[in-house]
Amino acid sequence: MRTAEHTADGEDPPWGEVTPEAARKLLVAAVEAFAERGYHATTTRDIAGRAGMSPAALYIHFKTKEELLHRISRIGHERALALLTAAADGEGTAAERLAEAVRCFVRWHAGRHDTARIVQYELDALGAEHRAEIVELRRGSGAAVRRILLDGVRDGEFDVPDVPGTTLAVLSLCIDVARWFNAAGPRTPDEVGALYADLVLRMVSAR
Amino acid sequence: MRTAEHTADGEDPPWGEVTPEAARKLLVAAVEAFAERGYHATTTRDIAGRAGMSPAALYIHFKTKEELLHRISRIGHERALALLTAAADGEGTAAERLAEAVRCFVRWHAGRHDTARIVQYELDALGAEHRAEIVELRRGSGAAVRRILLDGVRDGEFDVPDVPGTTLAVLSLCIDVARWFNAAGPRTPDEVGALYADLVLRMVSAR
Structure with a gap:
């Protein structure tokens, strides 16, 4: 039931930042x-097979599945x-900045839903050091949204009335798009982004 | 990092509706x-072992993992x-009914977050017939919330302006509580429920 990932957030090709090509x-x-x-x-054998490589070739680039x-x-x-920092800045x-943050964040979670699910649901599988690094990046994302709300x-x-709680809810609403978004469904990532930007502006009772 | 499930939705003990005790x-x-x-x-061997039973004893109650x-x-x-139908009716x-629906639905996803994650994330693993049955139950949940919005x-x-889209967003916001909720965190299920009821009333611009 999975579908190929879009590049709705403007990245093309996906994982283009990863080199060499075998690692990508x-x-x-x-x-x-x-x-x-x-x-x-x-x-790791499954992964190597899918990429048309041997387990030994995988090992050159990644020592473990983690x-x-x-x-x-x-x-x-x-x-x-x-994305969130660019919107906040x-x-x-x-x-306007909150609407932009929501649109970008939703587009990413819709267009890259397979990646987003892994990124969001498999945090517990990371080793302690890697997990701490990711938690720090997540704090930064929360801080970007909170900054817009405080402004x-x-x-x-x-x-x-509750800036931390509302920050959490805004991020959560956007993140869950990765769970339900279906590229074959009735709404495009842009349409979901526009709907959600409106709903979030209502959540903060924007003037 | 998982914690034992609460019975914040008033069910006690969890799965009390399942008999006999071995199946529960x-x-x-x-x-x-x-x-x-x-x-x-x-x-299924892992599951039987956790329950202190043999694989053969499991097989009496459940033929497959699915x-x-x-x-x-x-x-x-x-x-x-x-929960949602009771709130709608x-x-x-x-x-008031929308706030009650959100409070109940959030409390369930916070208090029973392990169950909720499985229920929400493993739909693709169900066989076609079972999946169709679950999709029908989900339609019912969507219909209950939509009915309140239409009223x-x-x-x-x-x-x-967009009743189907707003219905989806309200359910999605509540469901994602199962992903981030932490029983050791600063907010109780009731507190998240109250915050979210307020945010959802804002989303519909309640008078």
Whole structure:
């Protein structure tokens, strides 16, 4: 039931930042395998096979399955943080920046739903050090959204009684798009982004 | 990193509706195993072992791992549907009923987060017939929330330009609580329920 990942967030090709090409292919294969069967049920042999390589060839690039997961998770989280930080640092009112943050974050979770599910659901499978690094990136994403909310409250644009709770809810709403989004469904990533930007502006009672 | 499930939705003990006791124990063991390692990486032998039974004893109650997943999923979805239908059929204004639906649905996803994750994330692992049955229960849950929104729009209580999209977003926001909720965290299931009821009333611009 899975579908190939889109590049709705403007990245083309997916994982284009990963070199050499063999390492990129292995990451693409790992995303597919983890999405299909889950992280724990996937072996490095499965991943190598999908990428048309031998287990020994995989080992040149990634020593363990956890190392593959970590690389996927780090790239995914760095991308999410970059999108949210760009929106928070952008031009315009707090409402405009919040709408932009939601649109970008939703588009990423819809267009890259297989990657997003792994990134969001397999945190517990990371080793302690890698997990701490990812938690730090997640803190940064939360801080970017919180900053926009605080700007809006300060300027009298928003009415938000619980800024930490509302920050959590905004991120959560966008993240869950990765669970239900279906590329064959009735809404495009852009349409979901527009709907959600409106709903989030309502959540903060934007003026 | 998993924690024992609460009974914040008033069910006590969890899976109390399942008889005989051996079948109930097996379901509890399956929920724990699936939550820890994922559905695909778990064997019926693992589940039997956790429940202190032999594989042969498991086989008396459940012929396959998929049958266990189906039972967990059906009970979880029936419970969610019952909560949402009770809220939709309840007394009060549309705003009061919507707030009650959100509070109950959030409490269930927070208090029973391990079960909820399995119920929500492992749909693809169900066989075609079982999957169709679960999809029907999910339609019912969507219909209950949509009905409240339509009542509110009709009575001039709510302003909702996109009722199907907003229904989806309300359910999605509540469901994702199962992903991030941490029983050791700063908010109780009731507190998250209250916060989310307020945010959802804002999403529909309740009068």
